[in-house]
Amino acid sequence: MPAAGKKTVEDIDLQDSRVLVRVDFNVPMSPDGHAISDDSRIRAALPTIEYLRDRGCRVMLCSHMGRPEGEVDPNLRMAPVRERLSELLGAEVVDGRGPAGKVPGLVMDGLEAGDVALLENLRFNKREERNDLGFARKLASLADIYVNDAFGTAHRAHASTEGVASHLPAVAGLLMARELEMLGSCLESPDNPVVAVIGGAKVSDKIAVLSHLASKVDTVLVGGGMVTAFLAAAGHMDANPEDFAEIEVARSLLKDSEARILIPTDVVTASEFTEDAEPITSSLSGIAEGSLVLDIGPDTSTSYADVISKAKTVIWNGPMGVFEWSSFAAGTIAVAHAIAANADCVSVVGGGSTAEAVGSLGLRDQITHVSTGGGASLEFLEGKTLPGVAALMDEANEIPQSTD
Ligand code: ADP
Numbered sequence: 586m587p588a589a590g591k592k593t594v595e596d597i598d599l600q601d602s603r604v605l606v607r608v609d610f611n612v613p614m615s616p617d618g619h620a621i622s623d624d625s626r627i628r629a630a631l632p633t634i635e636y637l638r639d640r641g642c643r644v645m646l647c648s649h650m651g652r653p654e655g656e657v658d659p660n661l662r663m664a665p666v667r668e669r670l671s672e673l674l675g676a677e678v679v680d681g682r683g684p685a686g687k688v689p690g691l692v693m694d695g696l697e698a699g700d701v702a703l704l705e706n707l708r709f710n711k712r713e714e715r716n717d718l719g720f721a722r723k724l725a726s727l728a729d730i731y732v733n734d735a736f737g738t739a740h741r742a743h744a745s746t747e748g749v750a751s752h753l754p755a756v757a758g759l760l761m762a763r764e765l766e767m768l769g770s771c772l773e774s775p776d777n778p779v780v781a782v783i784g785g786a787k788v789s790d791k792i793a794v795l796s797h798l799a800s801k802v803d804t805v806l807v808g809g810g811m812v813t814a815f816l817a818a819a820g821h822m823d824a825n826p827e828d829f830a831e832i833e834v835a836r837s838l839l840k841d842s843e844a845r846i847l848i849p850t851d852v853v854t855a856s857e858f859t860e861d862a863e864p865i866t867s868s869l870s871g872i873a874e875g876s877l878v879l880d881i882g883p884d885t886s887t888s889y890a891d892v893i894s895k896a897k898t899v900i901w902n903g904p905m906g907v908f909e910w911s912s913f914a915a916g917t918i919a920v921a922h923a924i925a926a927n928a929d930c931v932s933v934v935g936g937g938s939t940a941e942a943v944g945s946l947g948l949r950d951q952i953t954h955v956s957t958g959g960g961a962s963l964e965f966l967e968g969k970t971l972p973g974v975a976a977l978m979d980e981a982n983e984i985p986q987s988t989d
Pocket residue numbers: 784785786787790808809810811878879880902903904905906907908909935936937938939940959963
């Protein structure tokens with residue numbers, strides 16, 4: 586599978602190698618830290634792990650979990666992940682212990698072909714997030730080849746995502762490759778028309794993605810918290826002086842963007858930001874002063890769904906409203922169903938909340954690709970270079986000799 590110009594596990598001879606694999610096992614845990622509440626990130630890494638086992642590799646996995654900030658946090662140990670992974674693989678996953686000590690090297694030496702071990706939470710060590718050279722070399726010393734399958738952390742330049750890659754031949758895992766292929770192709774070589782659906786909480790979070798996509802796609806459908814700024818920019822709502830900068834961005838996008846930018850023609854508002862606030866559907870001329878726009882309205886949902894139904898490529902980031910609250914979920918639900926119903930298009934969903942919305946509606950299987958990376962997919966769609974991706978070998982490169 587081509588992966589945006591990067592080498593993958595399929596491009597390299599791995600037979601019988603010692604392989605260090607950065608995975609994204611940052612799974613949500615129950616509050617007591619004992620039970621995994623959603624194992625989909627572990628499942629997503631299985632194809633790469635199985636691929637390596639099938640080739641007789643000895644596999645050392647590593648990941649972070651949560652934000653322990655360089656301290657050992659008993660609630661963020663990898664042990665529950667190791668247990669779950671052992672069940673899924675049908676083989677015991679060995680405890681590789683803390684990456685800094687002598688144990689991981691001994692564990693690796695003790696593995697047989699096809700065996701798998703998992704290091705302790707990388708972020709128990711401060712040197713991981715500092716991208717410390719010694720820590721990166723220590724990780725690299727465990728293996729002959731480095732595989733990065735953690736797309737969700739690829740926007741961070743940490744020792745296990747970036748530093749380690751300069752010491753070993755470094756390639757993308759199968760999940761990483763699919764992320765790069767899907768997100769990359771919908772931006773660089775999509776079938777037209779291309780529609781971007783952009784929502785979410787804050788304009789400030791979305792200006793970059795909005796500006797980048799507006800230069801790439803045919804039509805942008807605007808929803809979420811930024812609707813207010815766009816309606817103010819278009820003269821439909823009173824401008825709040827505090828939002829001046831955001832309104833200016835919206836104004837310049839509406840004026841100068843090459844893409845057609847569609848904004849809502851009706852909205853669902855409330856007088857306060859609470860779950861049980863009364864939802865009021867109104868046309869643009871009827872928005873009560875001081876009210877909050879919490880969803881796109883039904884007419885907008887219909888017209889957005891119509892645009893989506895004619896698209897050949899759809900990129901969606903950001904819910905259309907406060908979908909966690911049923912009174913303000915209709916716009917997000919309508920858009921999700923419209924994308925799922927267009928069987929003719931390539932659809933790519935990025936962003937943690939957006940993926941959650943698609944999942945909770947049971948529509949995952951009807952979307953071409955739901956990215957596993959929240960922040961990473963957003964940065965990719967902003968056109969940024971992800972350090973964890975940049976560090977991987979280019980497709981055209983020769984495989985270097987190991988330096989350790
Ligand atoms: P993603 O994680 O998919 O990138 P964001 O983090 O940008 O998405 O935004 C998700 C959040 O945006 C959701 O929690 C949702 O409730 C919120 N949101 C959507 N529309 C609005 C709105 N009109 N006002 C306030 N919050 C909103």
